[in-house]
Amino acid sequence: MKAARDLLPPLVFGAAVLLIWEGVVRLAGVPSVILPAPSAIGERFVHSIPTLSADFLQTIRGVLAGYLIGNATGLLVAILIDRSPFLQRGLLPLGNLVSALPIIGVAPIMVMWFGFDWPSKAAVVVVMTFFPMLVNAAAGLRSAGSMERDLMRTYGAGYGQTLRKLRLPSALPFVFNALKINTTLSLIGAIVAEFFGTPTVGMGFRISTEVGHLSIDMVWATIVVAAVTGSLFYAIVALVERRATFWHASYRAK
Amino acid sequence: MATKLNTIEIDDVSLTFPTSDGPVQALSGVSLDIVKGEFVSFIGPSGCGKTTLLRAIADLEAPTSGAIRVNGMSPQEARLKRAYGYVFQAPALYPWRTVASNIALPLEIMGVGKAERRNRVERGLELVNLKGFGAKFPWQLSGGMQQRASIARALSFDPELLLMDEPFGALDEIVRDMLNQQLLQLWDKTGKTVLFVTHSIPEAVFLYTRIVVMSPRPGRIHEVIDCRFPRNRTLDIRETPEFLDVAHRVRLGLRAGHSYDV
Numbered sequence: 001m002k003a004a005r006d007l008l009p010p011l012v013f014g015a016a017v018l019l020i021w022e023g024v025v026r027l028a029g030v031p032s033v034i035l036p037a038p039s040a041i042g043e044r045f046v047h048s049i050p051t052l053s054a055d056f057l058q059t060i061r062g063v064l065a066g067y068l069i070g071n072a073t074g075l076l077v078a079i080l081i082d083r084s085p086f087l088q089r090g091l092l093p094l095g096n097l098v099s100a101l102p103i104i105g106v107a108p109i110m111v112m113w114f115g116f117d118w119p120s121k122a123a124v125v126v127v128m129t130f131f132p133m134l135v136n137a138a139a140g141l142r143s144a145g146s147m148e149r150d151l152m153r154t155y156g157a158g159y160g161q162t163l164r165k166l167r168l169p170s171a172l173p174f175v176f177n178a179l180k181i182n183t184t185l186s187l188i189g190a191i192v193a194e195f196f197g198t199p200t201v202g203m204g205f206r207i208s209t210e211v212g213h214l215s216i217d218m219v220w221a222t223i224v225v226a227a228v229t230g231s232l233f234y235a236i237v238a239l240v241e242r243r244a245t246f247w248h249a250s251y252r253a254k
Numbered sequence: 255m256a257t258k259l260n261t262i263e264i265d266d267v268s269l270t271f272p273t274s275d276g277p278v279q280a281l282s283g284v285s286l287d288i289v290k291g292e293f294v295s296f297i298g299p300s301g302c303g304k305t306t307l308l309r310a311i312a313d314l315e316a317p318t319s320g321a322i323r324v325n326g327m328s329p330q331e332a333r334l335k336r337a338y339g340y341v342f343q344a345p346a347l348y349p350w351r352t353v354a355s356n357i358a359l360p361l362e363i364m365g366v367g368k369a370e371r372r373n374r375v376e377r378g379l380e381l382v383n384l385k386g387f388g389a390k391f392p393w394q395l396s397g398g399m400q401q402r403a404s405i406a407r408a409l410s411f412d413p414e415l416l417l418m419d420e421p422f423g424a425l426d427e428i429v430r431d432m433l434n435q436q437l438l439q440l441w442d443k444t445g446k447t448v449l450f451v452t453h454s455i456p457e458a459v460f461l462y463t464r465i466v467v468m469s470p471r472p473g474r475i476h477e478v479i480d481c482r483f484p485r486n487r488t489l490d491i492r493e494t495p496e497f498l499d500v501a502h503r504v505r506l507g508l509r510a511g512h513s514y515d516v
Contacts, residue, residue, distance in 0.1 A: 154340040247349040
């Protein structure tokens, strides 16, 4: 009941936007190359479901593989640099540098290294997601209070126990921040990477070729798939976050 | 052996902190012996080193000179042998753990088995009157209940020594009175040695076998006052002339130790 009430306003606003859009396009006679009407996009969407789903499956593979590897290595390196100041001085600036690399430069290189198929897209996503996770997780590991750390010391707890029982749990809200940021980053990364070489399937490939054919309604249909995928990806991670960090001040049930 | 068993021996301990404004001497030539089963209150204005002394005993700070022995061991050995439970100014309960699993935390670290853990947590909750609250999360409890849970946590592994650093400082007076009384009963029941840091005169006088009055800059012991009250005292003693007399002596001691910089 409450969920329905929360969903109603965005649905009403979304429907209103679509209606106005449709009306303006029809009344003003906007050419479909500039802006197709929502109804035209919808029609194209329905007729292209096999193509769109093949594109989706191709791209999501790179997204998920890159997301998992990028976040996992980011977290792992954060734990390593937290342990060793030497690694921190060496690796943190390097990670910073990697994150500053322009994706349109990285993508073609990755295609040369890892081939046309999804592994090269995953590699681009790894490059994009690694640093946000590294920085956030490193900050999270430092976030445990001095009193909480002293407490572990009074129990004679070792490094591993303090990490498992105190520092990783208190880093969790930071880690989830990075996981959320990285959902959209990874989707953008994979789609843009497909502009630079791919087997003839994938959301980025579809957008770049259909723009060339001036079938803008197909571009829009792909954008719809990407937008829904990105939102759902984010929502799933946010849901897991609520479950995992229910104790955090921002979620506490009264 | 005719000699009394000293739980803690502090011999001419000094401790200097390096700060950006140059070194600060937190403790200067502190010597004190504490006998098993005592309840020693440390009182003094902020900056007198009472917390630092407690932390040095707990091996959370290292003295610059002098020696501390805890149960005949160095503070580090004593810490690694889990000789003491430490209660901080704040409860410092982990918010992702239930109250029961917070109390079980030291037991988990020490490798106590699951069934035994559950037993001890039950006993601990009972000891601090939190029976039935084990499944709650710390943030669902009041401040006083949280601090009681942290005392249960410090006692869960049954250390002989309890180090308490202004544990009730953040609580209102009504709750504090109640907890003082409960703490005294707990001390009487368990026979533990308690070191209690406070800046409240009534609290120090109510809870003690000895009061150590400290003075600041540099932190040192100004006076040690012995107790004449029975172990199982109640809050009523605070109306007696003896109580007021001791409180007066503490106040004088604090003032004398403080006078030169007023």
